[in-house]
Amino acid sequence: MQFTQKSREHIDSCRFCWMCHHVCPIGNATGLERNTARARALGLSLVARNAVEYSEDIINNVYECSLCGGCMTDCVTGWDPVMFVKEARLGAALDGKLPDYVMKMIENVQKKGNIYGANLGKALSDKIKTLKKSDTLLFLGADARYKLPKCAIEAIDLLKKLGVSFTVLENEPDSGYAMDFLVSASAETKEIAEKCASTLSGFKTVICYDPQDAKIMKREYKEWGIKVKADVVTFTEFLAKTLKKQKIKNSKFVFTPQDSALLARDLEETEPIREILSKIGTVSEMLLNGKYTMLAGNLIMNEYMPEVMEKVAKNRWENAKNMDTKILVTENPAEYILLKKTKPAGIELLTLEEAVSKCL
Numbered sequence: 001m002q003f004t005q006k007s008r009e010h011i012d013s014c015r016f017c018w019m020c021h022h023v024c025p026i027g028n029a030t031g032l033e034r035n036t037a038r039a040r041a042l043g044l045s046l047v048a049r050n051a052v053e054y055s056e057d058i059i060n061n062v063y064e065c066s067l068c069g070g071c072m073t074d075c076v077t078g079w080d081p082v083m084f085v086k087e088a089r090l091g092a093a094l095d096g097k098l099p100d101y102v103m104k105m106i107e108n109v110q111k112k113g114n115i116y117g118a119n120l121g122k123a124l125s126d127k128i129k130t131l132k133k134s135d136t137l138l139f140l141g142a143d144a145r146y147k148l149p150k151c152a153i154e155a156i157d158l159l160k161k162l163g164v165s166f167t168v169l170e171n172e173p174d175s176g177y178a179m180d181f182l183v184s185a186s187a188e189t190k191e192i193a194e195k196c197a198s199t200l201s202g203f204k205t206v207i208c209y210d211p212q213d214a215k216i217m218k219r220e221y222k223e224w225g226i227k228v229k230a231d232v233v234t235f236t237e238f239l240a241k242t243l244k245k246q247k248i249k250n251s252k253f254v255f256t257p258q259d260s261a262l263l264a265r266d267l268e269e270t271e272p273i274r275e276i277l278s279k280i281g282t283v284s285e286m287l288l289n290g291k292y293t294m295l296a297g298n299l300i301m302n303e304y305m306p307e308v309m310e311k312v313a314k315n316r317w318e319n320a321k322n323m324d325t326k327i328l329v330t331e332n333p334a335e336y337i338l339l340k341k342t343k344p345a346g347i348e349l350l351t352l353e354e355a356v357s358k359c360l
């Protein structure tokens with residue numbers, strides 16, 4: 001396993017500190033030292049020096065990171081564990097050392113176009129068929145299409161109700177987010193991203209329902225020199241802009257946003273969700289909000305460490321309970337699924353479109 005000079009520098013500098021351990025959602029869930037950025041860097045520094053083999057255990061440890069960027073945001077010295085973890089994943093792929101659970105997801109992407117190996121359900125497929133052609137595309141993403149079709153249908157219904165002219169692709173291409181998560185910027189990941197970009201370029205505007213697709217299209221595609229001719233916007237941003245033109249009576253509901261790390265940290269988008277919620281009700285903030293948000297779940301990791309993902313979501317509910325949250329609103333399908341699974345009594349959980357629909 002060969003690391004770039006930049007990654008080696010970050011690995012060697014990061015491993016002497018422990019200052020970010022309290023912000024790691026995985027470390028907080030497992031209580032294990034191996035899940036801190038420092039411990040991971042320590043293992044990888046030995047690999048980089050050829051002092052130990054790039055073993056199965058170290059590789060598994062590399063897949064125990066959600067790439068949420070909490071540590072990186074908290075790091076006053078500016079070291080970037082996300083960067084070296086992604087490089088370590090690419091290295092495992094190039095060395096032919098990917099764990100079986102990763103290989104299974106990659107095979108599903110190759111065979112079915114999504115990590116779950118799933119087909120589109122009839123209800124969502126029928127709903128998509130009702131939409132006319134448009135130069136605005138609602139890009140649903142794999143999690144909503146295959147794991148949360150109910151919410152995908154509700155998002156479609158809300159945009160229709162708001163008078164937006166848009167379409168959804170029955171054969172939507174994969175954005176490449178899952179492959180980037182699993183094996184970083186491999187040739188296969190870039191090939192998937194290029195195919196997706198070419199489809200999207202046939203539209204004027206692309207609204208990304210899932211923050212993970214928005215993140216890769218707006219950030220990694222650019223880094224890799226992959227151009228999308230369309231204007232790519234997040235669903236939250238698009239909804240905030242659309243609602244500005246609508247007359248809505250403010251409800252008495254008190255909403256608490258669960259910021260998606262992909263939007264708040266990776267894309268630095270924190271205001272649109274607050275604009276929406278303060279137009280339809282009142283905003284009450286969560287502990288650790290905005291760019292300091294805490295992950296509430298990741299569906300890719302849920303495929304191979306479901307118990308930890310449940311604990312991650314439960315921990316976020318504890319934050320919500322401590323702030324006397326009444327209605328928690330999430331803009332991320334993966335977080336919605338895991339929060340729903342672990343929801344305590346007495347607090348309501350809504351997607352952003354559910355919150356808006358409730359007040360129209």
Ligand code: SF4
Pocket residue numbers: 013014015016017018019020021037038071072074075076077078079080081
């Ligand atoms: S990311 Fe920064 S704060 Fe966290 S262990 Fe590394 S050097 Fe310390």
Ligand code: SF4
Pocket residue numbers: 023024025026027035036037064065066067068069070071072081082
């Ligand atoms: S990126 Fe997130 S999950 Fe990974 S070590 Fe940092 S805080 Fe923990």
